[in-house]
Amino acid sequence: MEATVVAYREELRSLREARERRGAEEEEEDLLNEAELLRREEDLVEAIELAEDLLGVNKKKDDDHDHGAKEDTTKKSVEELTRAADERDLDPEARRSLERASKALAEGRKNDCLASLKHCLRVDPTCYQASLQCGLLLASEGEHEGALEYLDKTVKTQPGCLSAYIAMNQVLQQMGKMQEGESILKQVAGFAFDQPEIWSALGMNLFKQGKLQEAVQILKYAVTGGPEAKFKKPSRDNMVLFCIAFFQACLGYLAEPCSLFMRICNAEASPVSLYMMAQACRLVGDKILSAQALLSLLKAFEMSKVAFCSELVVFNSTFDLPQWTDVLASKASVFRCLGEGSQHQADGILPTYVLPEQVDKARDAVTEGLWIIRGDSQAKSTARIFDAREELSALERGILQPYVAPDFLLRGCKFSLNFIACVTSYFPIQIAYNKRCFAELVPSSSSRVDKEREEESKVVILDFDEVNSSFEQEGVDCDKLWAQVKEKMSSALLSLVHEVCQVKGQARAKRFSALGLSKMLRLEFVLDKNLEPWVVGVTGNPKLKDAPGNEAYAEALQSAVVHSLGRQIFENELRQVVDAGNLKLREQVMSQAYEKVKGSFEALQIESYYTS
Secondary structure, eight states: OHHHHHHHHHHHHHHHHHHHHHHTOGGGOOHHHHHHHHHHHHHHHHHHHHHHHHHTSSHHHHHHHHHHHHHHHHHHHHHHHHHHHHHHHSOHHHHHHHHHHHHHHHTTOHHHHHHHHHHHHHHOTTOHHHHHHHHHHHHHTTOHHHHHHHHHHHHHHOTTOHHHHHHHHHHHHHTTOHHHHHHHHHHHHHHOTTOHHHHHHHHHHHHHTTOHHHHHHHHHHHHTTTTTTOOOSGGGOHHHHHHHHHHHHHTTOOHHHHHHHHHHHHHHOOHHHHHHHHHHHHHTTOHHHHHHHHHHHHHHHHHOHHHHHHHHHHHHHHSSOHHHHHHTSSHHHHHHHHSTTSTTOOSSBOOOEEETTTHHHHHHHOOSSEEEEEOSSTTOOOEEEEETTSOOOTTOOEEEEEOOOOSOOBTTEEEEEEEEEEEEEETTEEEEEESSOEEEEEEOOSSSOOOSOOBOOOOEEEOHHHHHHHHHHTTOOHHHHHHHHHHHHHHHHHHHHHHHTSOBTTBOHHHHHHTTOOEEEEEEEEEOTTOOEEEEEEESOOOGGGOTTOHHHHHHHHHHHHHHHHHHHHTSTTHHHHHHSSSOGGGSHHHHHHHHHHTTEEEOOOOOOOOO
16 A cells, blocks of 8 residues: 555646646647646545555545645646636737737836737737736726726626636726625625635725725634635735724724734734734733834834835735825815815915816906916826817816916926925824925926827936026025925925825824834925925825935835834824833944935924814
8 A cells, every 4th residue: 555655746846847848838738638637646645645544654644735736736726727718819910919018117217118008908808917007007098987987898708707706806906996895895805705805905995995994704703714714815815804993993902903913913014014013012001022023124124125115015005094095186176275265275275176067257357477287197298288269178187276487497397395294193194204305207298288189208306406506597596485385395295195184984194103103295386487386296105116226216215114113203192102112223234324315304283183
C-alpha cells in the first residue's frame, strides 16, 4: 500500500509539471485535454487520501494538506481555463487593439487608449475587457453617463465581472445616487456571496450614506457565514474586518473595535490599522498597547515615507466623515455650500451659476465680458472660455463664473494657486493650511476665447519658492496677497465645515474627532487683474499617484500627512500616550519630520461652535 501511495504521488508530481509546461504554451493548449488532466489530478489526490486513510498514517495532517492542495489546484485551474478560453476566443485584431490600449494607458495617452478600446469593441462587441476599461477610463475623467453605459454593457456581456459592479457603484456615488449603488451591490451579494470585495464595497456604500448600523449588521452577517454558513472568505478578509471595526468605532463602541484592530495588526499590520489600534487602545485605557502600536507606526514611516504617506492619503479620502461625500461630490455641490443663498455664504467667491439648473438666471446675469465654464466633475480640470455675446446653451453642464486673470503669466502660462489644508478636529475646530502653496501652470492657448472645444492640457507644477520669486519680479505685494488668501480661505473652510458638522444618519463629526481622524483638502485660487484671490475649487481626494514628476505636489501632500498625523500623535489626545510611555516616541524620525513641517503650516483662527 505504501508503494502505491508513492507511485500515486510520483504520478501527481509529473502531471502537475506537465500542466505547468502546457500553461506556458497557451496557443497550443487544448481545452478538452486540459479538463481531462484536471480530473485525473483530482482522482490522484482522492486516491492518495483514501490510501493514507487506510494506512492510518498522519491522517488528519495529510488530509488537511492534500485537501488544501486540491482546492488551490482546482481554483487555479479554473482561472487558467477561463483566461485561456477568453484569449482563444478573442479576435486577433481585437487582441492587438487591447495591447495598443494598454501601452497607451501606461504612457499616459488616455485619448489614444480610449480610441483603441472603442476599435476593439467595433471588432468584437462582446469583449468585456475593453468595455470594462472604457468604463473605468471615462469614470476617472468624470464622464459618468458614458462610464455607466460601458459598465452596463460589461455586466451584460460578462455577468460575473465583479469589478464592473463595484465601478458602477463608485460612479453612482459620484453622481449622488448612493441608493442605486446600494441596490446593485445587494443584488450582486446574492450570487457572489463569498467575495469579500463585494461586502466591503456594500459596507462602504452604506457608511457613505450615514447608515453605520446597517453597515455593521450586514458585514457581520457576511463574516458569520450567512444563514447556512456558506460564506467562508469574508471572515478571513482584513478589509471586511477593518470596515466592521472602523464603523463600530465611529458609532462609539470601543471593546470590539479594539480587538478587531489588534487582530488585523497581528495578521497584516499597515500604517492605517496601527494608527486605529493606537487610538482604540487609548480610548479603552490601555496606554501600553497604544504606545506599542504607535512605535510600530512610526517605524513604518521611517522604513518608507512615500509608501506610508500614500496609504494615509488614500485612507483620508476613503474613510472620511460621510458628510464630506455630499459636500465635495462635485463642483456644483461645493459652490452650493459656498455661494450666494447658502446658510453660511463665504467671502471671496465669484458670482457662480450651476448649469443647467440655473441657466435662465445665468442668461440674465451674463451680459458682458468673458466667462468660464468649468466641468462639474471633481475629476476633470477642463474649462471653456465663454463670451457673453454667445448664446448660453441649456445643454451646458458645469460651473459658470466670470473669467478673471492677472495681467501677467508665469513662464508664459496661465496659472492657479493651490493650498493644502488639514482639518484635524471638528470639536473644537482645528484647521491649518500649508503656507507654501504651489502653482499649476497650463499653457496659454493662442486664442483667448476657445469656442470649439474644451482644452485638456498637461499641467506643470511650480513650487512656492519659484512662485514667490516670480511674483516679486512682477511687482506683486506678496505679504498683502497671502493675507487675502488666508482670510478668504478661512471663510470658505468655515462654510464647508459648518455643513459637514450637520448630522447624517448615525455619522457624527464629534465621534470622528474623538478618533483623531483628519481631513485633507485642496483649495484652488485664481487672481484677477487687481491681484485679488478668488476660490474656484475645493477637492477632498488628493492622490500621490498624480504626483510623479511633480515634486512640489508630492512634497505638499507628504507634508500634509506628516502634519495631520504628527499633530494627532504629539499634540492632541495621543500625546498622553507618548508622554506616559518609556518607548522614546519623540526621538523617532516622524517626530523630527513633524517639527520640520510644523512651521510651514499656519492655524486658521476660526471660532469653534457646536451643532445641536
